Amino acid sequence: MKKKLLIGGFLLLIGLCLQAQEVKYEEYDLDNGLHVILHQDNSAPLVTTSVMYHVGGKDRTEGRTGFAHFFEHLLFEGTKNIERGKWFEIVSSHGGINNANTSQDRTYYYEVFPSNNLKLGLWLESERMLHPVIDQKGVETQQEVVKEEKRLRYDNRPYGQLISEVGKNLFKKHPYKDPNIGYMEDLDAATLDDVIAYNHKYYVPNNAVLVVAGDIDLAETKKMIQDYFGPIPKGKDVVRNYPKEDPILKEVRTKAYDPNIQLPASVISYRTPGFKERDAYVLDMISTYLSDGRSSKLYKKMVDEQKQAIQVGAFNVGQEDYGMYLVYALPVGETDLETLITEMEEEVAKVRDSLISEKDHQKLLNKFENQFVNSNSGVEGIAHSLAQYYLLYGDTELINKEIDIFRSITREEIMEVANKYLRPDQRVIIDYLPKEPQSN
Template identity: 50%
Template sequence: MRISYSLLLCLLSLPFWANAQLNPVKFERYTLSNGLKVILHEDHSTPIVVVSVMYHVGSKNENPERTGFAHFFEHLLFEGSENVGRGEFDKYMSGAGAYNNANTSQDRTYYYEILPSNQVPLALWLESERMLHAKVETKGVETQRQVVKEERRQRIDNQPYGRFQEEMATRLFKVHPYRWTTIGSMEHLDRATEADYVNFYKDFYVPNNSVLTIAGDFSPAAIKPMIQKYFGTIPQSIKPVYRPTVVEPPLGNEIRDTVYDRVQLPGILMAYRIPAQNDPDYYALDMLNRLLSGGQSSRIYKSVVDEQELAVSAGSFSFSLEHPGATIIYGIANLGIETSKVEAALNAEIEKVKNELVPELEFQKLRNQLEVDLVDQNSTLEGIAENLCTFEIMYGDANLINTDINRYLKVTRQDLQRVAQKYLNNNNRVVLYWLPEQKQ
């Protein structure tokens, strides 16, 4: 059976946008007198609840002489509190049949628990203890220093290409705190005093710098008094929470360098400056990344890896950040292939999107893939809880969980070409050749 081209385009553009419109995430938002923002998403489909707290503090809020504190505190605040003994946090969770974890970025720190709905008071108590009574003392600090150092060894120092974020950041940013990574400096952590740690906790782990989100099987009428009981009396910060305001100047010219590492295959990494996540151009650039690198049928993978066989791996991705960040385009060369050939092939794909409009059929496929991904992010309680927190704390609008897709759907084929021409330029990038140590 043959389908006309226009009908095919129509069919391609239908399914997931309709589904996204029909299933908005419903929630209630309010603020306690101490500034803590609360978001409630009621869903009785399973007897599970996600309790999460996001703090508006990441590595960009750190003192340049004390980097790594935000990530360090992600670990430290599992040490216990005045009313929770060392090591007991996880015991409480496992005893309740719950799972808990945390993560840190350049912009925020996130803690969450997934637990049976009858255990919600336990999670609220533990998170309130973390916010008000956490133990920031020498024994816990020393323990977690060693944990973070081991994490660095495993994830960065002993991983092929593991240092690429650090090497890129120091060249891509000169004045903005994005110039260091979330893992920070082990030397800074070693030199820090107990007072440094205590002050960081007092400055950022305060109710007026956080969002509490509860998603799942609960009654708002029953849970609101609990929230007030556990969080309502926690005092807010007595001084404004520090927010960096420095603006990174334009790069101005291409920066090229070589890094030698314990790797078997050479690689190339190219970083381009891009706007912050709430900028309209970011959405076009994110779609452009998906076009170039959204799976094995994407342009870069298909051309550089499959057809030309120049690389064993190649792709692109963006850092979605509160302030202007970066898009990374990379390739790991195949055995015996010169890095310059991989660079030339990547550059050729970049030039294509700068000089040619994306065909309509490919563009519609891209939109459908994007819509699937965005809908999938809100298909679980964990995803809903984190997205509500992120949109509220980063942009002051939790309802972006429902409307963010509209920003993508406004992007046109012409926008993809325009942002490629505007941002994917040689004078707006850092190029690193990542070579085996024996070539040094």
């Protein structure tokens, strides 16, 4: 009885902790279509202002790839009221930090300031939306910046092209077939008119969400938002109609070459559903089961026990329209790639063919509970989550209830989803090899 009481008390404590993590927020729309989300947390004198635009690498036409990532840089160039090159100086001189990032589906800009500089953060983002200076000098400057980033992060970095190779082989029609950063020849070929048109199409209030999180007064913040963002004209509605992929009905084998590596890699990849689908959550759990930590199935078997791989992993690349599921390994010594494929498939097959243990299932649930508690621990992370759940998932309340999806996933469902997506006849196997040998 005492043990049951202790367990009951522990579960109650967990429940109270999770309840205490609930994120309270208020959301509304301006007349120009800009969605606004406010989260008040007066525990520390900090505030995050952020804008997420529903535009990413997939939003392009053939021959004009990489525009969204290019704009991530270009929209720091300057505005009608901010001198070229002064953006970061303004932020740092007022005690703030800022950054931006782009995925295949969205672009995110944010600043973190002492809360007495909230007005400055709102002004900066309204300037970016309303008054960006887009001219030939800025385009040429940022073309060189993006080229250097591509060289450092992709072209000259070991395994830097691996994800791009997976995308190229899993997708033949959808824009996910091309890398988020794009191809340099496309940026070089872009005219100033192309760039201006792209800005007018996507960087408009009705294609964005503004999140303000932290030490704020709600009434004052709403007034400032109306003053700065209310006058910005609404853009045309963005219409997307990307082609659907044909199903993969038989295994595909291919090779890719990377001159920056000495060890090859074996990659098994599968096309999976977009991250809004319930099955995508199940796939996240499967990847955690297979490769999260030294006690995971793949690591324990192939690295610790059989000493076949120096590194092994499985992860679900979440995207809006389709996901990509990867299982990969780097060999040890004389281990060949076929052995790696066989051993990885054996572990995936176990998930398809039998229920994981109740102990492993509970361990998974505990990990996701812990991730949920940690994800809402600071206003910077909360701001990003609120923006993403609204803009990409269409449900802001997921910031509080997404954990319920993971809690409801059963062992039977894990087996069912593995059988649905992680089958040998639906996979693309890539031998990722050192530089291709020169022919005579």
